[in-house]
Amino acid sequence: MKTAMIGTPAQMRDPNFTPPLAKTIPLGIQHVMAMFVANVTPAIIVAGAAGFGFGSNSPDFPQLLYMIQMSMLFAGIATLFQTIGFGAVGARLPIVQGTSFAFIPIMIPLVVGQGVAALPALFTGVFLGGLFHACLGFVIGRIRFALPPLVTGLVVLMIGLALVQVGIQYAAGGVPARGTESYGSLLNWSAALVVVFVTLGLKFYAHGMIAISAVLIGILAGYVFSIFTGILSIDSITSSWTNAAAFSLPAPFKYGFEFNIAAVVGFCLMAFVSAVETVGDVSGITKGGAGREATDKEIQGATFADGLGTAVAGAFGGLPNTSFSQNVGLIAMTGLMSRHVVTAGGIFLIICGLVPKVGAVIRTVPIQVLGGGVIVMFGMVVAAGISMLSDVHWNKRNMVIFAIALSVGLGLQLEPGAVQHLPDWLKVLATSGLLPAALISIVLNLVLPDPLEPEATEEISGGMAHTETAAE
Secondary structure (H helix, E strand, C coil): CCCCCCCCHHHHCCCCCCCCHHHHHHHHHHHHHCCHHHHHHHHHHHHHHHCCCCCCCCCCCHHHHHHHHHHHHHHHHHHHHHHCCECCECCCCCCCEEECCCCHHHHHHHHCCCHHHHHHHHHHHHHHHHHHHHHHHHCHHHHHHHCCHHHHHHHHHHHHHHHHHHHHHHHHCCHHHCCCCCCCCHHHHHHHHHHHHHHHHHHHHCCHHHHHCHHHHHHHHHHHHHHHHCCCCHHHHHHHHHHCCCCCCCCCCCCCCCCCHHHHHHHHHHHHHHHHHHHHHHHHHHHHHHCCCCCHHHHHHHHHHHHHHHHHHHHCCCCCEEECCHHHHHHHHHCCCCHHHHHHHHHHHHHHHHCHHHHHHHCCCCHHHHHHHHHHHHHHHHHHHHHHHCCCCCCHHHHHHHHHHHHHHHHHHHCHHHHCCCCHHHHHHHHCCHHHHHHHHHHHHHHCCCCCCHHHHHHHHCHHHHHHHHHC
């Protein structure tokens, strides 16, 4: 949506500027639409891993509707924490919060195959991890040195690598269909490919909000394709809509409270990564929208809101929240810094979260169609990690750190049996792949001298050693 004639250049750069209501509401919904699919996808993936997701025929399948509802509701509430704020909480900037992809590699090992029984420990971990995340606001300025682009880029890359398998499984028909004739059928793949091709077409040949919402529009195209090809019946859509309530409030600790050391440690460790991601997003918003650096107060307030948003979500059955990077690009495109516009988007998300019928429609999206969207989204996560790593000076020291962290992290993820003798809670953390890679890269980055002597890495870096020496 164009923002011409909304305000003067000074007003456009002012977070406290309030455009006319007739423009504030659609602009706010525009921010939400840019992240809508990505916001509900983690709940769908976690439910699928637990065994009550799409295609599972599980009696617990309705619980997915509640998780989708909470994803929307608490993304909206956490967004208001950021835009309106209270006390020291909130950056008072146009920051859109939503369910984080970063925690999925931690959550899947915690819930895999356990159904609803895994949810008490999962959401307790989200709640306690969120409180820890909020506490990072007091020290965020002092820990940023430990997370340079080498570490953050590797972590984002590992998140994407851990998730790309999910997209292929969904496109082929989903885990429940494995071993059947339908798994990997041409019909399943055609639905996924419609999403991929429509998304690519819009991303590269459209402009403005259409290009930004390419994944959402691609999924809508795949949804229509599924109806015409018989993958999805009209009866199933109307049944899901009819059986869902028109209004519903969340229940505190709906699944109970269960302390699981793997969940708590995993969420607390990932809080560091999420906190740094939020710092980057806040900086990107102030640079792109106002042409200035973010203040320490804004960064601290954003971190407080990030953590408290996650804690509140966990208390009601929602997954971890973080700032959404899609929002940074949208603000840079529109040039409008008004936090009140994003507040309108947050209120829209809250309304959607209180109306289960919205989630009821979302859960009718065929898994093959979602797979097409997930292939694009998670591939973009990998690409984002590579982009961050492009800022790294690839001397021998950094190459060694990257090589060891990637080898151990990805290796443990691919071969979980290698740590079968570890305690169960530690095994869950190790086989995520993400945490070992992050910890190794952080520790090595802190302890290895910079730079290493040439002869120290000549052997293990092979021909690259000569290339680097020549370049220097």
